[in-house]
Amino acid sequence: MPQDVYNKLMMLAKRRGFIYPSFEIYGGVAGFYDYGPLGSQLKHNIETIWRQFYLLKDSCVEIHTPTITLYEVLKASGHVEEFTDLTVECNKCKHAFKVEDLVKAGVSAEEAVQNGDVSCPDCGTTFTEAHPVNLMFSTYIGIGTGRPAFLRPETAQGIFTNFHLLYRYCREKLPFGVIQVGKGFRNEISPRQGTLRQREFAMAEAEVFFDPENKNHRNFPDVKDKILYLFDNEKEMKLSLKDAVDQGVINNQALAYYMYLTQDFLLTVGINPKKFRFRKHGGDELAHYARECWDAELLSERFGWVECVGIADRSAYDLTAHIDASHVDMYALRKFPTPKEITVKKVLPNMGKLGPLFKRKAGAIQKALEAMTTVPKHPLILTIDGQKISVPSECYEVVETIEKQVGERFVPHVIEPSYGIDRIIYFVLEHSFEEIQKKDEEYRVLHLDPRVAPLKVGVFPLISDERLVEQAMDIDRLLRDALLTTFYDEGGTIGRRYARMDEVGTPLCVTVDHQSLEDLTVTVRDRDSTEQDRVPVDTLIAYLKKRLG
RNA sequence: GCGGAUAUGAUCUAGUGGUUAUGAUAGUGGCUUCCCAAGCCACUUACCCGGGUUCAAAUCCCGGUAUCCGCACCA
Known part of the structure; x- marks a missing residue:
């Protein structure tokens, strides 16, 4: 079988410590993968950049909630039924x-x-x-009569169930966004496509709560002229955010803004812009909770276009579901410019009369009377438990009160950008992978962006001469103290060591040679061009940091 | 989950019932003192798992697992 990019990449990933199949010594299990030393760092770097986008560029707050999720939560959210x-x-x-x-x-x-x-x-x-x-993993909390639970299929529910607390934390002002980075679990019937469909996977989600009457975004004006790469299932098009919203291609500013943030993020971590697009979900493929959804899709040589980020307008679906199920107040308040004073007529039950007259039914009648919004007619006939009951007028009185209303209550809508981190990691690797022929031999380079590269600088003595080794080790220490992740290597020829660094995407290599002993300069070699600069050691840190962005 | 194919060191691979299980790459140690996987020496690592047939199984048969290709699934 000819080796395609996927095969070559996964071999490299396993050999060099990015990704291993889990439990391999016991035969392995489909849908589970381990991150090795370099994969862990790559993942960490990508998640750090993701946080920068959502916590700093946008103004979200971050929370962490349990992966084990109570049955009631997922029952209310619809996952128990729909799944x-x-x-x-x-x-x-x-x-x-x-x-x-x-x-x-x-x-x-x-x-x-x-x-x-x-x-x-x-x-x-x-x-x-x-x-x-x-299709969710189920478990029990506690033993014996433990409470049923699931491993969460998404991190979002942990945010929704805390909405009322977060609303208060955010000073009861909309919009505000909450992020969570963590694991999700789906017991796939038959996971295929390698690391692209895992049963336990890393996800990064943001739930941004909006007033449904105003889905504008405060940062929209800053980015309205940026171009989005869109695909409506028929043709690809490039539209500015402003045009896309004005023409109704994208329903609102908030969706468009998070699409742009997503595009910016993906290109920053090293996704190839030519292998990137947004695709709009057709009505039949929308999730049970979604109203409009755009997927960021990335192109794989083997798997074609693959969904890596979903940006959905979940409207008021989840909060409404949790309000109904838990009866907790998860409404937001839309204040009027000036409080309104409204004269309302209220029905006040007279329990002194109602009690003796109706005995057991008195409670139900009380509630029915209090719920009335119109002035009752005479005689008043109520239907209680299917039974018609005539309530005499001395059992209640109608009073007129002035109520002050500061605003109206509503259930916020939520825009949800949801990122599959493992998929993004795969695509960052695939899009940066290059194999060239070098003297009859295959030579592999990962063109990772310096910001995501697990190792930033390789440090070598040109030869294993004691004086060069000593100076190289000193420089390695110097760089580590400056918080640069280095890899010191004195084994094999210099070409082999450069090759090893190229294969794991290390952007720069510092080499100590004989000249270094005389004038305290080193060579800095660039991964992509293989060109070298000679740099004085005392300006090395500043030089490297500049090159690494 | 269905149908088909495949399974030998970290990787690629030879091996058609009896081998000390082939070779290469990578890795490690040394020599070489060298700026792009150079060379020399030495060394480490493998028959997916479980049954069966047979005097004898990496090899034949059955079952399982995993991977790959279709189909289905993918909130």
Whole structure:
């Protein structure tokens, strides 16, 4: 089989300590990968830049919530329902199927099984028992009568369940954004595509809360003329943010702004602009919670266009769901320019009369009366528990009060940029990978941006002469004290050591040679051009930091 | 999950029932004192797992696992 970029890259990644298949000594498990020493640093650098974008360029705040998530949270959010498939298992041949796949379109899966209409396509045995299978990892908190829980399929719910606290933290002003960087878990039926579909994966999400009547963004004017790379499933187009919003291609400023932030981020960490686009979701592929969604897609030589970031308008879906389920006040307040005074008529129940008259039903009647928004007619007939009850007028009185309203309550809308970090890491590697022929040999270079490169500077003595070694080690120490991640290497020929650094994407190499002993200068070699500068040691740190950006 | 293919050191690979399991690359130590994977010497590392057939299995058969290619799934 000819080796494609994916194969070559994954071999390099394993050999050089970026990515390893997990549990390999026990045969490995699909959908799990370890990050080695260099992969961990690369991931760390990418996440650090991501935080700079969301905490500094934008003004989000960061939180951390548990990966183990209570059943009730995901029940309320719709994940328990939407994530479940009814499945059957054949007792005879042990094959498992989704019932949906075995019945005709439009037929209820549950009914079909109950009626004995579903049989095994492999051996013909009729299925009598179906059980729901959820694509989330489930567990219990505590033992015995522990509370059911799942490993979270997204970090977002941890933000939604804290909304009321965060709203207060942000001084009860919209919009505000909250980020979380962490792990998510999905028990994929059959993960393929290597590291692109993992069962445990790193994600970085932002939930930005807006007043639904104003989805403008404060930074929008600064970037309105920047160009977005868009694809509407038919043609690719380049539009400025302003034009995209004005023409209705993108629904609102907030979506457009976070799309630009995403584009800027991806290009900063080293994604090839020619292998990047935004694609709008069609109505049939929208998630259960989403209203409009744009994916940032990256082009892989093997896998084609792959979704790496989703930017969704989740509207009020999640907060509404949690308000309904938990009854916690997660409303925001839209203040009026000046408070309004409204005369309202209220029905005040007279419990002294109601109690003796209706006994047990008095409580329900009290609630019904208090909930009334119009002045009751005589005689007042209420329907309590399906029973019509006539309430005499002495049981309540109608009072007129003046209520002061400072604003109106509403459920905020949320714009969610959600990043698959592992996918981005893969693409940063694939897009920076280059293989060239050098003297009949394949020579591999990772053109990583200096900001994401796990190692910044290689430090070598030209030869293993004691005096050169000593000076090289001193320089290595000097650079580390200046917070530069270095790699000291004195093994093998100088060419081999340069090659090793090129293969892991180290942007610069410092070499100590005989001249260095005389005039305290070193050579600095550039990864991409292989050109060398001779630099005095006393200005080396400033020189390197400038070159590294 | 279905169908097909594949599985030998870190990587690529030879090996068609009996080998001390082939070679190369990489790695490590040394020599060389050298600016782009040079050379020389030495060394480390492998038959995916479990059953079966056979006097004898890396090799044949069955099952599992993983990977790859289609299909399905991918909130």
